Amino acid sequence: MVLALEVYLGAGALVTAVFLLWGIGRRDPQARGSFAFRPLLIPGVVILWPLVLVAWARPARAHHRPPLRLQEGLALVLAVAIPVVLVTGLLVRQQGPLERPAVLLAPADADMEGATR
Amino acid sequence: MSLRHTPVQWNRTKLVYDAVLAVAVVGFIVVFLRLAPEFADTTRPVDGAIQRMRAFGVCAFLMLTLILCIGPLARLDRRFLPLLYNRRHLGVMTCLVALTHAVYVLNWYFAFSPTPKLTALVTANTAYGQLLGFPFEAFGIFALVVLVILAATSHDFWLAFLSAPVWKTLHLLIYPAYAAVVAHIALGYLQDATNPAFALVAGGGGLVVAGLHVAALMTDRARHRSNTAAATAASDTDWVDVGPPEAIPDGRARIVRLDGDERVAVFRDGNRLAAVSNACAHQNGPLGEGRIIDGCITCPWHGFQYRLEDGRSPPPFIETIPTYRLRLADRRVQVHRTANPPGTPEEPLTWTA
Numbered sequence: 001m002v003l004a005l006e007v008y009l010g011a012g013a014l015v016t017a018v019f020l021l022w023g024i025g026r027r028d029p030q031a032r033g034s035f036a037f038r039p040l041l042i043p044g045v046v047i048l049w050p051l052v053l054v055a056w057a058r059p060a061r062a063h064h065r066p067p068l069r070l071q072e073g074l075a076l077v078l079a080v081a082i083p084v085v086l087v088t089g090l091l092v093r094q095q096g097p098l099e100r101p102a103v104l105l106a107p108a109d110a111d112m113e114g115a116t117r
Numbered sequence: 118m119s120l121r122h123t124p125v126q127w128n129r130t131k132l133v134y135d136a137v138l139a140v141a142v143v144g145f146i147v148v149f150l151r152l153a154p155e156f157a158d159t160t161r162p163v164d165g166a167i168q169r170m171r172a173f174g175v176c177a178f179l180m181l182t183l184i185l186c187i188g189p190l191a192r193l194d195r196r197f198l199p200l201l202y203n204r205r206h207l208g209v210m211t212c213l214v215a216l217t218h219a220v221y222v223l224n225w226y227f228a229f230s231p232t233p234k235l236t237a238l239v240t241a242n243t244a245y246g247q248l249l250g251f252p253f254e255a256f257g258i259f260a261l262v263v264l265v266i267l268a269a270t271s272h273d274f275w276l277a278f279l280s281a282p283v284w285k286t287l288h289l290l291i292y293p294a295y296a297a298v299v300a301h302i303a304l305g306y307l308q309d310a311t312n313p314a315f316a317l318v319a320g321g322g323g324l325v326v327a328g329l330h331v332a333a334l335m336t337d338r339a340r341h342r343s344n345t346a347a348a349t350a351a352s353d354t355d356w357v358d359v360g361p362p363e364a365i366p367d368g369r370a371r372i373v374r375l376d377g378d379e380r381v382a383v384f385r386d387g388n389r390l391a392a393v394s395n396a397c398a399h400q401n402g403p404l405g406e407g408r409i410i411d412g413c414i415t416c417p418w419h420g421f422q423y424r425l426e427d428g429r430s431p432p433p434f435i436e437t438i439p440t441y442r443l444r445l446a447d448r449r450v451q452v453h454r455t456a457n458p459p460g461t462p463e464e465p466l467t468w469t470a
């Protein structure tokens with residue numbers, strides 16, 4: 001897994017070098033002749049290089065349809081998930097409401113339990 | 118607006134925003150480290166490194182909570198819009214605070230690990246099949262990876278490069294990341310905590326985020342319900358009813374929801390009417406909630422401007438948004454369902470009262 005991660009990030013470094021030194025100016029008019037902002041893009045390109053290659057290969061288009069319905073759906077799921085997760089976390093606590101109180105064993109029971117071991 | 122990408126488009130507002138943010142973060146950490154030992158369980162004293170780890174962790178959680186509250190708050194009440202202005206810097210700073218928390222975790226709990234620290238972190242507990250003792254670190258790692266990705270793609274370049282649908286979908290990962298942070302806390306620190314203070318903070322923060330999102334969603338739906346109902350009732354296949362022109366406040370817009378995710382902002386400037394996409398080309402801010410300033414449609418989020426006539430930013434700027442055709446039928450405004458390509462000239466509709 002570590003090797004796979006290293007290969008992935010190595011490929012990312014290669015794509016980053018080519019994209020930031022050569023490709024970006026051809027793809028984005030606002031990037032032509034502008035170099036100071038490019039180092040800020042390095043982490044993003046290294047991590048998301050497959051997505052960068054796809055976007056690079058695709059013709060530039062203007063988009064005006066943000067995924068509003070997806071956002072609404074995720075917000076609703078989050079609103080339900082938060083209380084569920086919090087309550088679950090409190091319920092499974094060892095000192096939580098579902099934890100049965102500890103009971104001291106009577107000396108005889110304790111001896112018997114020790115004898116069976 | 119800009120002609121060329123720059124690292125950060127600094128202005129006085131952003132400097133003040135960031136300064137306040139930095140002071141608040143440092144102040145919180147200092148106060149936490151000063152007060153936390155006084156509320157700690159004296160029978161189980163914790164090391165200073167653990168206190169610092171907790172301080173940065175709690176700080177990151179509160180910052181993330183604030184980030185998620187800003188969006189719905191701004192939709193519920195415009196007075197919160199200034200908080201939204203520089204939200205991405207808040208996000209980047211949250212990522213740095215969360216990374217500091219993670220570094221403390223690695224350098225304390227895995228300081229003497231025979232295996233590399235990251236390997237030890239993901240292999241120390243693999244009891245994924247049970248709820249009690251679940252490896253809560255996995256939730257924290259997921260949230261941290263998301264925060265890093267979002268911070269790394271926060272520059273304006275990324276939205277233009279990836280396109281709004283892809284960039285926005287990527288940044289919607291903040292929702293599962295927040296749920297993961299809540300799970301990280303609930304199955305981690307809350308399992309062991311004896312002081313209810315942090316449980317109340319975590320629970321309260323999480324429930325505020327959940328409540329605000331539901332409230333904003335309901336308000337948004339109620340706001341658009343009348344428009345959508347009217348549009349459905351009075352629309353043929355190509356044209357959608359917007360309502361009488363005098364119902365649109367002068368200098369403002371009425372937002373009409375079309376099919377799917379598409380929304381149109383129909384602006385009125387005196388007796389002129391023009392329709393453009395409701396999504397700003399900069400960061401998809403809701404243009405229809407903005408107003409007309411100096412004859413240009415002005416985004417309420419960052420002040421990006423567009424001409425009514427063609428959806429283009431005034432020269433020398435180059436941003437463009439789609440325009441839509443308008444017509445009057447029985448003294449009611451109708452908008453065509455199909456958007457023109459961004460920046461297409463469309464003569465504003467004139468009407469007389």
